[in-house]
Amino acid sequence: MNKIRVDRVIQRPDGSSVFARHTGFFDxxxxxxxxxxxxxxxxxxxxxxxxxxxxxxxxxxCSDCTPIPNQTARxxxxxxxxxxxxxxxxxxxxxxLLS
Numbered sequence: 325m326n327k328i329r330v331d332r333v334i335q336r337p338d339g340s341s342v343f344a345r346h347t348g349f350f351d352x353x354x355x356x357x358x359x360x361x362x363x364x365x366x367x368x369x370x371x372x373x374x375x376x377x378x379x380x381x382x383x384x385x386c387s388d389c390t391p392i393p394n395q396t397a398r399x400x401x402x403x404x405x406x407x408x409x410x411x412x413x414x415x416x417x418x419x420x421l422l423s
Contacts, residue, residue, distance in 0.1 A: 330421075331399075345402035353401050356421075360403075363420040368402045 331349040345368065350356050357367050374393035376385050403417055 346405040347400060347402040349396065349399040350401050351399065353399055357401060359423070360417075360420050363416070363423075365417050365420045366404055369400060370402060371400065372397055 329351045333347045333349070347370075353369070357369075360367050374390060374397045375381055376390045376393065403421075404413070
């Protein structure tokens with residue numbers, strides 16, 4: 325069985341947030357999104373293009389100057405995490421990820 329690395333977004337101890345999505349970093353994101361979608365699990369990529377590659381910013385710097393945002397943009401993906409997500413739906417998301 326192949327292992328795929330998944331990293332969580334870590335929140336600072338002095339911060340707080342109200343999450344509507346659970347965002348992580350996924351190797352093989354496209355393949356995982358396709359698999360989850362085929363199982364009815366909605367995923368979202370909110371910022372697929374790093375700021376420095378946006379048309380309004382790309383003249384300020386080359387993309388080689390910002391490697392972390394570039395790497396992050398390729399791996400970041402959000403999973404559903406809404407207040408009315410039932411236990412059955414939670415198990416569906418987990419099962420889909422494990423498959």
